[in-house]
Amino acid sequence: MRRAQRLARITPSVTLAINAKTQELKAQGRTVVSLAVGEPDFPTPDHIREAAKAAIDQNFTRYTPVPGIPELREKAAGYYERFYGVGAPRESVIICNGGKQALYNLFLALLDPGDEVLLPAPYWVSYPDMVALADASCVTVPAGPEKNYLVDASDLEAAWTPRTRAVILNSPSNPTGCCHTQEQLDAIAAWAVRRGVFVVSDEVYDRLVFAPAKPVTLSGWWAKHPENFAIIGALSKTFCMTGWRVGWCLAHPLLIKAMNTIQGQSTSNVCSITQKAALAALTGPWDIVEEMKTAFARRRDLVMKHIASWPGAVCPTPDGAFYAFPDVSALYTEETPNSAALCEKLLEEASVALVPGSAFGDDRCIRISYALDDATLDAAMQRIGAALTK
Incomplete structure (x- = not known):
């Protein structure tokens, strides 16, 4: 065959x-x-499961808008205001089937054949294959245990070529659990802006950081340079909702529209029941x-x-x-x-x-x-x- x-x-x-x-x-x-x-x-916490049951009882089982119900998009955007003081409109957020689909849709909307993506190694297993399916290629930038598995701007600069389109950052990291400090992330972000490199910041573990380390984000850089940054978030790890499949992307509204077009022709909206559960997660206790x-x-x-x-x-x-x-x-x-x-x-x-x-x-x-x-x-x-x- x-x-x-x-x-x-x-x-x-x-x-x-x-x-x-x-x-x-x-x-x-x-x-x-x-x-x-x-x-x-x-x-999964009780109040989230109860919200899903209530959605079924209320017959909330029809198609929803492809990028998510408005109130959920607003709450996902409000996540960055709540934890990082960064305001964002709902037009800058799309709700996807987990952070994984958010990444996949983003790569399809962002990358062209011949583009290179800088990928710090160790990396999450799905990044290279997602990039490959978008007809681009990854250039790995290794950092061993002697560097806490963390690359810096000089490492990325050494790997940069005229074909470099984007860099993927993941902090805390899967598979290492290591975290950049905010200062380290800021230095990379400043380099990326100077170079015109798009930054994909996978922040799905940002609430699971152990003291004295602190949660970090590039959402503040997104607010200043929305054309250069996209932030990936999800509830799978934070609220034990791995099977529910719900995540989001915060990006420039024009990029969100492009991702919406892709999602509309593939999966369409995230499960309506899951969206109500996600709304309860973002609204309720932590x-x-x-x-x-x-x-x-x-x-x-x-x-x-x-x-x-x-x-x-x-x-x-x-x-x-x-x-x-x-x-x-x-x-x-x-x-x-x-x-x-x-x-x-x-x-x-x-x-x-x-x-x-x-x-x-x-x-x-x-x-x-x-x-x-x-x-x-x-x-x-x-x-x-x-x-x-x-």
Whole structure:
């Protein structure tokens, strides 16, 4: 069967492959703990679920405007006023099926064939394939653990070419959990404005930052230079709404209109019920976020304590999200010469699923998600340590 050539530009999901192997082992009767999934273990808060039930009872089940119901767009825009003092009109926001679709629509509206996108590595697994599907290409800009996995303006300048159209920033980072300071982000933003480089700032973890680190944003730069910046937000992590699929993009109104056109010819509006749930999330209490931050900070410390006992492992302390990304290359052997082989070994011998760093652009590392209960996490980390030091 003949298939589209664009499929050759993208790679199958490593995380889905790991999940398939995990399910296979479970079917064999093995007890497997997954530290591979980036999903909070907390339930969606009651007031959000109740809002969804009420929407169904009120028969709010019809098509809505493609970019989202007006009140939700206003609340998403108001998010930046509430937390960062940046005012934005609803015309600058589109509601999408998760932050993922917001990014995809943005790349389709922004990029042309031949464009280059600067991509700091380690990076989230989907960025390169999304850019490739938009007929552009990524230029990776690596930053290792010695730099806390964070690039700076000089790194980006060294990678810039006349074909550079955009740069993608993600702070706190998936997969590292490391965060730029506001000053560091501002320096990159100033460089991008001087160079005429468009900045895509993926801020879906911005509420999950552990003290003394502070949440950061480029929404203030968007307010001053709306033609140069787009901000991605979502409720999946902040309110434990991964399956609800709701996120947004804050950008120039003309770019939002372009994304609206793309969305209108693909998925159309986000599920009407989900939009009412999202409205309740943005309107109601934020207690769950503080509870999760306390739990994630405690789990981070637990994970870091275990990693410190692994011979030769190096891991900057995560300041946010719920991931750790240790460099374990000192533990590679002829049997396990890379991150994929090591993760396969740990799945077989320790019954713990992890994601190899090669999926995130750094084969020296493995990603650990600590978004599960303390006891299970502690037991899993003990099993990993035993297998690594055997």
